[in-house]
Amino acid sequence: QQKVQQSPESLTVSEGAMASLNCTFSDGTSDNFRWYRQHSGKGLEMLVSIFSDGEKEEGRFTAHLNRASLHVSLHIREPQPSDSAVYLCAVRGSALGRLHFGAGTQLIVIP
Amino acid sequence: GALVYQYPRRTICKSGTSMRMECQAVGFQATSVAWYRQSPQKTFELIALSTVNSAIKYEQNFTQEKFPISHPNLSFSSMTVLNAYLEDRGLYLCGARTGGYAEQFFGPGTRLTVL
Numbered sequence: 001q002q003k004v005q006q007s008p009e010s011l012t013v014s015e016g017a018m019a020s021l022n023c024t025f026s027d028g029t030s031d032n033f034r035w036y037r038q039h040s041g042k043g044l045e046m047l048v049s050i051f052s053d054g055e056k057e058e059g060r061f062t063a064h065l066n067r068a069s070l071h072v073s074l075h076i077r078e079p080q081p082s083d084s085a086v087y088l089c090a091v092r093g094s095a096l097g098r099l100h101f102g103a104g105t106q107l108i109v110i111p
Numbered sequence: 112g113a114l115v116y117q118y119p120r121r122t123i124c125k126s127g128t129s130m131r132m133e134c135q136a137v138g139f140q141a142t143s144v145a146w147y148r149q150s151p152q153k154t155f156e157l158i159a160l161s162t163v164n165s166a167i168k169y170e171q172n173f174t175q176e177k178f179p180i181s182h183p184n185l186s187f188s189s190m191t192v193l194n195a196y197l198e199d200r201g202l203y204l205c206g207a208r209t210g211g212y213a214e215q216f217f218g219p220g221t222r223l224t225v226l
Binding site (some may be wrong): 046088099100 | 117145150157204215217218
Protein backbone atom coordinates (compact mmCIF):
# COMPACT_ATOMS: atom_id res chain seq x y z
CA GLN A 1 0.00 0.00 0.00
CA GLN A 2 1.38 3.38 -1.02
CA LYS A 3 2.29 5.59 1.95
CA VAL A 4 2.51 9.33 1.41
CA GLN A 5 4.12 11.61 3.99
CA GLN A 6 4.38 15.37 3.91
CA SER A 7 6.65 17.80 5.68
CA PRO A 8 6.59 20.16 7.37
CA GLU A 9 3.19 19.89 9.05
CA SER A 10 3.01 23.66 9.16
CA LEU A 11 4.97 26.39 7.40
CA THR A 12 4.84 30.15 7.90
CA VAL A 13 6.45 32.42 5.32
CA SER A 14 6.43 36.12 4.61
CA GLU A 15 4.68 37.43 1.55
CA GLY A 16 7.06 37.25 -1.42
CA ALA A 17 9.44 34.69 0.08
CA MET A 18 9.67 31.28 -1.61
CA ALA A 19 7.69 28.49 0.09
CA SER A 20 8.91 24.90 -0.27
CA LEU A 21 6.87 21.85 0.66
CA ASN A 22 8.00 18.24 0.68
CA CYS A 23 6.36 14.90 0.00
CA THR A 24 7.82 11.40 0.17
CA PHE A 25 6.15 8.22 -1.01
CA SER A 26 6.88 4.55 -0.49
CA ASP A 27 6.29 3.13 -3.97
CA GLY A 28 8.01 4.79 -6.91
CA THR A 29 6.16 2.83 -9.59
CA SER A 30 3.26 5.30 -9.69
CA ASP A 31 3.06 7.28 -12.90
CA ASN A 32 1.45 10.44 -11.58
CA PHE A 33 2.07 12.79 -8.67
CA ARG A 34 -0.07 15.80 -7.83
CA TRP A 35 -0.28 18.77 -5.58
CA TYR A 36 -3.65 20.08 -4.46
CA ARG A 37 -4.60 22.81 -2.07
CA GLN A 38 -7.61 23.17 0.15
CA HIS A 39 -8.72 26.50 1.53
CA SER A 40 -10.51 26.35 4.85
CA GLY A 41 -13.97 24.86 4.43
CA LYS A 42 -13.52 24.32 0.70
CA GLY A 43 -12.88 21.42 -1.69
CA LEU A 44 -9.72 20.55 -3.60
CA GLU A 45 -7.99 22.71 -6.17
CA MET A 46 -5.36 20.97 -8.29
CA LEU A 47 -2.15 22.95 -8.68
CA VAL A 48 0.32 20.75 -10.53
CA SER A 49 0.25 17.23 -11.98
CA ILE A 50 3.63 15.70 -12.87
CA PHE A 51 4.30 12.43 -14.68
CA SER A 52 8.08 12.22 -15.15
CA ASP A 53 11.22 13.10 -13.22
CA GLY A 54 12.22 16.73 -13.34
CA GLU A 55 10.30 19.91 -13.06
CA LYS A 56 6.78 21.03 -13.97
CA GLU A 57 5.72 24.64 -13.66
CA GLU A 58 2.17 25.95 -13.50
CA GLY A 59 2.25 29.70 -12.94
CA ARG A 60 3.81 30.39 -9.55
CA PHE A 61 3.75 26.69 -8.61
CA THR A 62 6.62 24.36 -9.53
CA ALA A 63 6.78 20.65 -8.74
CA HIS A 64 10.05 18.70 -8.69
CA LEU A 65 9.86 14.93 -8.97
CA ASN A 66 12.70 12.53 -8.19
CA ARG A 67 11.28 9.04 -8.38
CA ALA A 68 14.55 7.37 -7.36
CA SER A 69 14.53 9.37 -4.14
CA LEU A 70 10.81 8.78 -3.68
CA HIS A 71 10.37 12.53 -3.36
CA VAL A 72 8.25 15.23 -4.91
CA SER A 73 8.34 18.85 -3.80
CA LEU A 74 6.27 21.94 -4.43
CA HIS A 75 7.75 25.43 -4.61
CA ILE A 76 5.55 28.48 -4.49
CA ARG A 77 7.08 31.63 -5.92
CA GLU A 78 6.07 34.99 -4.45
CA PRO A 79 3.41 33.56 -2.12
CA GLN A 80 0.56 35.83 -1.13
CA PRO A 81 -1.74 35.77 1.90
CA SER A 82 -4.45 34.28 -0.35
CA ASP A 83 -2.17 31.23 -0.80
CA SER A 84 -2.66 30.37 2.87
CA ALA A 85 -4.25 26.91 2.79
CA VAL A 86 -3.56 23.24 3.38
CA TYR A 87 -1.42 21.77 0.59
CA LEU A 88 -1.93 18.10 -0.16
CA CYS A 89 0.35 15.75 -2.03
CA ALA A 90 -1.40 12.91 -3.88
CA VAL A 91 0.06 9.88 -5.66
CA ARG A 92 -1.93 7.90 -8.18
CA GLY A 93 -2.48 4.31 -7.15
CA SER A 94 -2.49 1.11 -9.17
CA ALA A 95 -6.27 1.29 -9.55
CA LEU A 96 -7.06 4.03 -12.01
CA GLY A 97 -8.89 6.81 -10.27
CA ARG A 98 -7.41 5.99 -6.89
CA LEU A 99 -5.30 8.65 -5.22
CA HIS A 100 -3.25 8.26 -2.05
CA PHE A 101 -3.14 11.51 -0.12
CA GLY A 102 -0.64 12.83 2.39
CA ALA A 103 -1.78 14.48 5.61
CA GLY A 104 -1.11 17.96 4.25
CA THR A 105 1.04 20.98 5.05
CA GLN A 106 -0.65 24.03 6.51
CA LEU A 107 0.85 27.07 4.79
CA ILE A 108 0.45 30.50 6.36
CA VAL A 109 1.60 33.52 4.38
CA ILE A 110 2.08 36.65 6.46
CA PRO A 111 1.64 40.05 4.77
CA GLY B 112 -15.15 22.92 -19.37
CA ALA B 113 -15.38 19.95 -17.05
CA LEU B 114 -17.16 20.58 -13.76
CA VAL B 115 -18.29 18.44 -10.88
CA TYR B 116 -21.13 19.57 -8.63
CA GLN B 117 -21.98 18.10 -5.29
CA TYR B 118 -25.22 18.48 -3.39
CA PRO B 119 -25.82 19.38 -0.68
CA ARG B 120 -22.76 21.43 0.20
CA ARG B 121 -23.47 21.17 3.90
CA THR B 122 -25.81 18.99 5.86
CA ILE B 123 -26.59 18.18 9.45
CA CYS B 124 -28.22 14.97 10.55
CA LYS B 125 -29.11 13.37 13.84
CA SER B 126 -27.10 10.43 15.06
CA GLY B 127 -28.57 7.17 13.74
CA THR B 128 -30.26 8.72 10.73
CA SER B 129 -29.18 8.50 7.10
CA MET B 130 -28.05 11.10 4.64
CA ARG B 131 -27.79 10.98 0.85
CA MET B 132 -25.33 13.07 -1.16
CA GLU B 133 -25.14 13.56 -4.89
CA CYS B 134 -22.42 14.13 -7.46
CA GLN B 135 -23.08 15.56 -10.91
CA ALA B 136 -20.53 15.70 -13.75
CA VAL B 137 -21.00 18.40 -16.37
CA GLY B 138 -19.06 18.70 -19.62
CA PHE B 139 -17.60 15.21 -19.65
CA GLN B 140 -18.61 11.60 -19.19
CA ALA B 141 -18.03 10.35 -15.66
CA THR B 142 -17.17 6.75 -16.43
CA SER B 143 -15.51 6.42 -13.04
CA VAL B 144 -16.39 8.11 -9.77
CA ALA B 145 -14.32 7.98 -6.58
CA TRP B 146 -15.82 8.91 -3.21
CA TYR B 147 -13.42 10.17 -0.54
CA ARG B 148 -13.92 11.23 3.06
CA GLN B 149 -11.84 13.71 5.00
CA SER B 150 -12.53 13.25 8.68
CA PRO B 151 -11.60 16.01 11.17
CA GLN B 152 -7.81 16.23 11.60
CA LYS B 153 -7.26 13.58 8.93
CA THR B 154 -6.41 13.40 5.25
CA PHE B 155 -8.63 12.06 2.49
CA GLU B 156 -9.50 8.37 2.60
CA LEU B 157 -10.91 6.56 -0.39
CA ILE B 158 -14.31 5.04 0.38
CA ALA B 159 -15.01 3.36 -2.94
CA LEU B 160 -14.39 3.45 -6.67
CA SER B 161 -17.42 3.17 -8.92
CA THR B 162 -17.29 2.45 -12.65
CA VAL B 163 -20.43 2.45 -14.77
CA ASN B 164 -21.53 -1.09 -15.62
CA SER B 165 -19.00 -2.61 -13.20
CA ALA B 166 -19.08 -3.63 -9.58
CA ILE B 167 -18.31 -0.91 -7.04
CA LYS B 168 -15.04 -1.53 -5.18
CA TYR B 169 -15.00 -0.56 -1.53
CA GLU B 170 -11.84 0.09 0.44
CA GLN B 171 -11.06 -1.72 3.66
CA ASN B 172 -13.08 -0.24 6.54
CA PHE B 173 -15.86 0.88 4.22
CA THR B 174 -18.80 -1.31 3.17
CA GLN B 175 -21.73 -1.19 0.82
CA GLU B 176 -24.00 -1.82 3.79
CA LYS B 177 -22.88 1.45 5.36
CA PHE B 178 -22.15 3.56 2.25
CA PRO B 179 -24.38 2.34 -0.61
CA ILE B 180 -23.44 3.98 -3.90
CA SER B 181 -25.46 4.40 -7.07
CA HIS B 182 -23.84 5.24 -10.42
CA PRO B 183 -26.68 4.85 -12.91
CA ASN B 184 -25.28 6.87 -15.84
CA LEU B 185 -22.28 8.82 -17.10
CA SER B 186 -23.17 12.06 -15.36
CA PHE B 187 -24.48 11.15 -11.93
CA SER B 188 -23.55 9.28 -8.79
CA SER B 189 -24.97 9.27 -5.29
CA MET B 190 -23.82 7.90 -1.97
CA THR B 191 -25.78 7.44 1.22
CA VAL B 192 -24.34 7.39 4.70
CA LEU B 193 -26.58 4.97 6.60
CA ASN B 194 -26.98 5.20 10.38
CA ALA B 195 -24.62 8.15 10.61
CA TYR B 196 -22.67 8.53 13.83
CA LEU B 197 -20.10 10.97 15.11
CA GLU B 198 -17.21 9.19 13.37
CA ASP B 199 -18.94 9.77 10.02
CA ARG B 200 -18.47 13.53 10.28
CA GLY B 201 -16.33 15.14 7.65
CA LEU B 202 -16.02 16.38 4.11
CA TYR B 203 -17.12 13.91 1.43
CA LEU B 204 -15.53 14.49 -1.94
CA CYS B 205 -16.57 13.10 -5.28
CA GLY B 206 -13.87 12.76 -7.94
CA ALA B 207 -15.08 11.93 -11.45
CA ARG B 208 -13.16 11.04 -14.59
CA THR B 209 -13.59 9.56 -18.02
CA GLY B 210 -11.93 6.16 -18.48
CA GLY B 211 -8.27 5.28 -18.82
CA TYR B 212 -5.72 7.83 -17.63
CA ALA B 213 -8.03 10.81 -17.95
CA GLU B 214 -7.81 13.63 -15.45
CA GLN B 215 -9.92 13.39 -12.31
CA PHE B 216 -12.09 16.38 -11.44
CA PHE B 217 -13.23 16.95 -7.88
CA GLY B 218 -16.42 18.51 -6.65
CA PRO B 219 -16.43 21.01 -3.76
CA GLY B 220 -17.56 18.37 -1.31
CA THR B 221 -20.48 17.72 1.00
CA ARG B 222 -19.72 18.58 4.62
CA LEU B 223 -21.57 16.27 6.99
CA THR B 224 -22.16 17.18 10.61
CA VAL B 225 -23.69 14.57 12.89
CA LEU B 226 -25.43 15.69 16.08
